[in-house]
Amino acid sequence: MVIEESGMWFEFPDNRTTVKFDEELFYRNCFNRFPESKGVDFITDGKDLIAFIEVKNCRGHEGDNRWRIAPNNQKRDTAHVAHDVSGRDSLDIEVAQKVAMTLAALCGAYSFGDRKDSLGNLKEIVAGISGERFAQTGKKKLIILVLEGDFGTHTRPKKAIMSELQRNIMSKMQWLDCKVSVVDSDTYWEKVFKINV
Numbered sequence: 001m002v003i004e005e006s007g008m009w010f011e012f013p014d015n016r017t018t019v020k021f022d023e024e025l026f027y028r029n030c031f032n033r034f035p036e037s038k039g040v041d042f043i044t045d046g047k048d049l050i051a052f053i054e055v056k057n058c059r060g061h062e063g064d065n066r067w068r069i070a071p072n073n074q075k076r077d078t079a080h081v082a083h084d085v086s087g088r089d090s091l092d093i094e095v096a097q098k099v100a101m102t103l104a105a106l107c108g109a110y111s112f113g114d115r116k117d118s119l120g121n122l123k124e125i126v127a128g129i130s131g132e133r134f135a136q137t138g139k140k141k142l143i144i145l146v147l148e149g150d151f152g153t154h155t156r157p158k159k160a161i162m163s164e165l166q167r168n169i170m171s172k173m174q175w176l177d178c179k180v181s182v183v184d185s186d187t188y189w190e191k192v193f194k195i196n197v
Contacts, residue, residue, distance in 0.1 A: 010193045010194070017121070019042065021105075031105040041055045044192065050142070051140075055146045068090050069151055072093065091147070095145050143181070144181050144192065162183070
């Protein structure tokens with residue numbers, strides 16, 4: 001399955017159920033009515049892993065997004081950007097919130113059982129997070145931020161920036177038994193997806 005997000009093409013293995021979560025009917029028609037609701041871009045679920053994937057393609061817009069790579073909104077209020085950033089969060093906070101709200105939405109979808117016609121493609125994902133399949137030993141739970149853009153500097157390479165973001169997201173995700181990865185089109189794990197920029 002190949003899906004476009006933010007000008008990038010993601011190819012997911014056929015042996016997994018993959019959804020573009022924020023375009024699913026349940027998200028748009030039900031969960032999106034919850035004030036300030038948000039969700040990850042993709043969920044992919046298979047026998048060996050479930051991944052919650054957020055994509056931020058900042059190519060060509062790095063200057064307006066540089067404040068977002070500083071953890072805990074450290075630079076939000078001092079950023080010199082062309083647009084209003086009030087009410088927005090740095091990527092570590094945003095990704096943690098999107099994962100939490102995505103899981104809440106999936107629990108809400110699960111609560112309807114077979115009575116909710118608008119679950120569509122989410123039925124398989126909901127089954128994957130319910131009960132023992134989600135908690136089974138050996139099934140990896142991955143939180144992945146795909147950060148595309150040239151954020152490196154002479155004093156701080158992009159790899160260091162991505163590592164710091166990863167640590168800060170993980171610190172906010174301690175309530176979930178998961179692994180967090182911040183990757184780009186050069187460093188992603190092909191077992192989960194392939195990127196065609």
